[in-house]
Amino acid sequence: MTEERAYGTPAGRFAVLIPVYNHAGGVVSVIERVLALDLPVWVVDDGSTDGTAAGLARFGGITVLRHEKNRGKGAALLTGFEAMAGKADWAVTLDADGQHDPKDVSGLIRIIPTGLRPIVIGRREGMVGDDVPWTSRFGRKFSNFWVRVAGGPVLSDTQSGMRIYPLPEALGLGVRARRFQFEVEILVRARWQGIPVIEAPVDVSYTPGMKRVSHFRPFVDFCRNSGTFSRLIFLRILILLFGDRF
Numbered sequence: 550m551t552e553e554r555a556y557g558t559p560a561g562r563f564a565v566l567i568p569v570y571n572h573a574g575g576v577v578s579v580i581e582r583v584l585a586l587d588l589p590v591w592v593v594d595d596g597s598t599d600g601t602a603a604g605l606a607r608f609g610g611i612t613v614l615r616h617e618k619n620r621g622k623g624a625a626l627l628t629g630f631e632a633m634a635g636k637a638d639w640a641v642t643l644d645a646d647g648q649h650d651p652k653d654v655s656g657l658i659r660i661i662p663t664g665l666r667p668i669v670i671g672r673r674e675g676m677v678g679d680d681v682p683w684t685s686r687f688g689r690k691f692s693n694f695w696v697r698v699a700g701g702p703v704l705s706d707t708q709s710g711m712r713i714y715p716l717p718e719a720l721g722l723g724v725r726a727r728r729f730q731f732e733v734e735i736l737v738r739a740r741w742q743g744i745p746v747i748e749a750p751v752d753v754s755y756t757p758g759m760k761r762v763s764h765f766r767p768f769v770d771f772c773r774n775s776g777t778f779s780r781l782i783f784l785r786i787l788i789l790l791f792g793d794r795f
Contacts, residue, residue: 560661561638563713564589565654568625569645573600576645580608583643583651591633591640593625623724623731634717644710648673653751657713660749666718668739670704671711671751692733692774699781701737702746708732711751718744730777737781741788 565588569576576592583590590611594601596619605613614628626642633640641657643649649671657669692707701707710732722738724731739746 560658560663560666562636563639563641563658564591564633564637565651566626566629566633566640566642567592567645568595568622568629568642569593569597569601569605570595570619570622570625571597571599571601572645573597573604575647576601577604577607579643579645579647579649579651580605580611584608584611586651586654588641588654589637591629593629595619595622595625621728621731623729623734624727626731627720627724627727630714630716630720634720638716640714640716640719642710642712642714648753648755649711650752650754653711657711657749657751660747661713665745666715667745667747668715668719668736669713670706670736670746670748671709672704672706672748673709673711673753674750675753695774695778696733696736699737699778700785701733701740701781704736704746704748706748707736709751715744725780726773726777728773730773733774734777734781741785 565583565586567576567579567583567590569592580590580592592605592611592613594605594613594615596616602615605611612632614632616625616628626640630640639658641654643651643654653671657671661667661669689706689708693704696707697703712732714735719735722735722742722744724734724738726734736746
């Protein structure tokens with residue numbers, strides 16, 4: 550396949566970005582499936598202390614960046630965006646835990662409207678049942694509501710990690726959060742700055758009986774989420790009151 554076809558569409562050049570932290574058991578399988586897309590692959594190892602680095606070393610032809618210490622998912626995404634800017638026009642993000650099906654990437658690319666540069670969210674289907682962690686179900690509803698209150702877009706899945714970001718626009722939004730909260734703050738700031746955010750359905754897999762590695766800590770991350778949304782709501786009020794003077 551030629552490079553022109555590998556990057557997909559007239560919308561520009563696409564590359565895959567996978568942030569990973571201590572997912573040695575899943576990231577290898579994810580990369581193997583992503584390579585079938587014939588897109589450039591970038592991985593940011595956010596200070597993993599398990600066998601993640603050894604697993605990544607198995608692959609040739611991918612770009613691996615590493616944080617010496619864990620800095621958070623948002624920081625890993627920003628490191629990837631900065632490195633990819635100028636080499637790709639769009640960053641396709643996937644989580645390293647295997648919940649996303651890379652085959653859905655082509656569908657997300659196809660829905661990008663001609664002439665627009667939106668953020669595209671893979672809306673996870675089938676988020677019901679005993680196999681889906683309660684934290685994922687509750688977190689999505691909590692996040693969807695507060696994103697709207699903060700002046701962000703009305704979406705069904707504001708916590709999905711399967712996305713397409715336009716570069717360099719995503720770098721210019723001034724997002725302050727550096728951990729999981731990055732993925733909701735960037736949606737709010739995109740809406741504030743007139744960048745469209747659209748959704749399309751994607752599959753999600755929570756395999757029964759399989760131990761899923763999650764770094765979500767209910768109390769700590771609830772507090773961080775609450776702090777992020779409080780900050781965004783306060784900023785929105787200032788913008789509404791003072792506009793360009795703020």
